[in-house]
Amino acid sequence: MARSAARFLQHVRRAGIRRRHLRRLSITLLVALAMAALVSIASARGTFETLQLQASDAFFRTKPVELASRSVLVAIDERSVRALKEYGRIFGWPRTLHAQVIRNLAFDRSGKPLARVIVLDLLFAERAPDDPELVSAIATARNVIQPVAGDENAGRIVTPGAWISYSDILKPLPDLAAASLALGHANQFPDPDGTVRRIPLAIQAQGEVYPALPLVAVCKYLRRPQCLEGPAVNGLLPFAGRQLPVDSIYRLFVNWLGPPAESGRPSAVPQLSYVDVLNGTFDPELVRGKMVFVGTTATGFADDYWVPTARIRKMPGVEIHVQAAETIVGRPQGELSANLFAPASQGTTLATIFGAALLMALAVYAFSPLVVVLLGALLLVAYLVAAQYCFTQGVLLNLITPPLSLLLSSAALLVNRIVFEEREQRALRGLFATYVPPDVVLELARDPDQVRRVGGERREITVVFTDLKGFTSIAERMPPETLASFINQYLTAMTRVVFEHRGTVDKYIGDAVMAFWNAPRDEPDHAAQACAAALKMQAALKELSTALEAQGYPPLQMRVGITTGVAAVGNMGSELRVAYTALGDTVNLAARLEPLNNDYGTSICISEYTLRAAGADRFLTRFLDLVAVKGKQEPVAVYELLAQRPLDGSLDEATRQMLEHYAQGIERYHARDFAAAHAAFREALRARPDDGPSRVYLERTGQLLEDPPPADWNLVYVQKHK
Secondary structure: OHHHHHHHHHHHHHHHHHHHHHHHHHHHHHHHHHHHHHHHHHHHHOOHHHHHHHHHHHHHHHOOOOOOEEEEEEOOOOHHHHHHHHOOHHHHHOOHHHHHHHHHHEEEEOOOEOOOOEEEEOOOOOOOOOHHHHHHHHHHHHHEEEEEEEEEEHHOOOOOOOOEEEEOOOOOOOOHHHHHOOEEEEOOOOOOOEEEEEEEOOOOOOOOOEEHHHHHHHHHOOOOOOOOOOEEEEOEEEOOOOEEOOOOOEEEOOOOOOOOOOOOOOOOOOEEEEEHHHHHOOOHHHHOOOEEEEEOOOOOOEEEEOOOOOOOOOHHHHHHHHHHHEEEHHHHHHOOOOOOEEEEOOHHHHHHHHHHHHHHHHHHHHHHHHHHHHHHHHHHHHHHHHHHHHHHHOOOOOOOOHHHHHHHHHHHHHHHHHHHHHHHHHHHHHHHHHOOHHHHHHHHOOOOOHHHHOEEEEEEEEEEEEEEEEEEHHHHHHHHHHHHHHHHHHHHHHHHHHOOOOOOEEEEEOEEEEEEOOOOOOOOOOHHHHHHHHHHHHHHHHHHHHHHHOOOOOOOEEEEEEEEEEEEEEEEEOOOOOOEEEEEEHHHHHHHHHHHHHHOOOEEEEEEEHHHOOOOOEEEEEEEEEEEEEOOOEEEEEEEEEEOOOOOOOOOOOHHHHHHHHHHHHHHHOOHHHHHHHHHHHHHHHHHHOOOHHHHHHHHHHHHHHHOOOOOOOOOEEEOOO
16 A cells, blocks of 8 residues: 555656646747747738838848949939030930930941840920920830839829729820830839839839839840730749749839949949930940930939938939849849849748747757857847848848847746746755755756656766875874864865866765766866866865874875766666766776775876877876776776876976886886886886886886796786775
């Protein structure tokens, strides 16, 4: 009955742990989904549309300026206005001037065709005495496109799924229109912030549909029979064998070549001055085979607009037509290539909104607030990098709603965690901070249930065992108060060193310390950190020993054993009591290496595995022996750890000479030249009479000279004690 009750209670406890995890995860996910839904609703209502468009402008401002490859702009610029001021205002200039410009653009002096199409962004809606000459020039050229304009003053109707509709439209004079190759509308449609980013590919007025001037220009440039080849399907309008992405009112995003022409800056659109074309003082090859747009760029004509690439001045309407035409016709020379832009689909935007929120929910659930903040910043940067890449591929990711979802979700989730969860974690940290290292405390705080969970993971660690040599006899002479005070000081000093080098103190066994590195958190440099910590622990012991010697006690010495390898690490124990510890052969080897110092008169013994992992170039070591430790048959190469490099002059001359002779002795020893080895170890002891390893090998080589080993001797020293 009692066993059944115990099993039932254990089941209830485990079920409670699972329920608490599920409850915490559920609340976290619900908060994230609520924030994502809030952002999605606001986005669907168009709350962030203008802000999103303004954010996307940054991509166009930072991209390199590209040169229009198929278009030229003949600009009625300030210079032309000054040169032709005798004719008064531009709109009163004689039509004969425009006729001459058309003739000069249509044919060269030998009568060969020049411009493939001539696009006039000048509306001739009123009669003039010299109209016949202009009609004649247009009819002779046979490639002139003239504009129409929906009358903004008469009213405009915008209906999703339909062309933008105007109540009235302004057209060229009938005889001029009849002589033209085609007509195209010249209307701009700025966004609510006054910036032109998209052009309507067509408008409707009085029952007729008029394609945009840039679309007509490209259509005739490519010699297509129709500009509007069919209805838009799924936001794609067919044109010239490809699909133009349009919005709900058939507007196309312009892939801006660069900013409007400004003083001191190169222009993205090649320009000729109107007066130079009029006088025939221009290079005909600049317009041969091109789309040539003619329009006003001089200030004061109310036909300029802010565009995403504008910095100081607005862009003239005629230049907007040029850049739109270049977008439609495509950038690369040779074959037609669509360099078109379209916003990411609504589905993509919703997916990123909810994806960002859910990622932050999982991060808040799994990591500390600091890590969550860093991860959020990393995700934000990654999204912006992805948006930049997508921009180069013609997709405009939403730069507002997904980052906003990420930020709002992070803030809400962190507040929830701090308010409702940090209280439990603070209590847990307060309880365990005096028993386990800070790293372990953080692990426990992130997952309180692991206090009850028993088990471990296999991972490579570096294990350190320390012990005070002969401390038992010293402790017997100490009053209990002095002993307790010293032990507290000693363990505090050793623990502080371990923590400084990012290690974990496993346990204290009297005056012995067991510590390991690379758990619970990863420490890539764990072997080197453990070696550095061992050297610093010896230095800390000297300071404590000096104070103890002043009280009449003998100097203290500490033995250290270090090895690196795979072990089982985690909370081990029973359902009632667990401890974060490490188990396995690696731990056993470190425990055997610590007392091995007694055999060689050394302070720190490390295995070949630790030396290899730490890096032989980072520490001063010397080979001690091939040792089969107690309970093991497979030998391991053991080294003495002497110092950390660079040595900075800490190696005195006597020690340097001793190490040279010792190395020579080890070399001759392994070559089985025991006589030469014996002599080398004698020289080593002459340099440093207190060197333990040299004394051990001097005695050993002496014995081997008297009693040579068999030919199959493997040079392995077998440890006789633990």
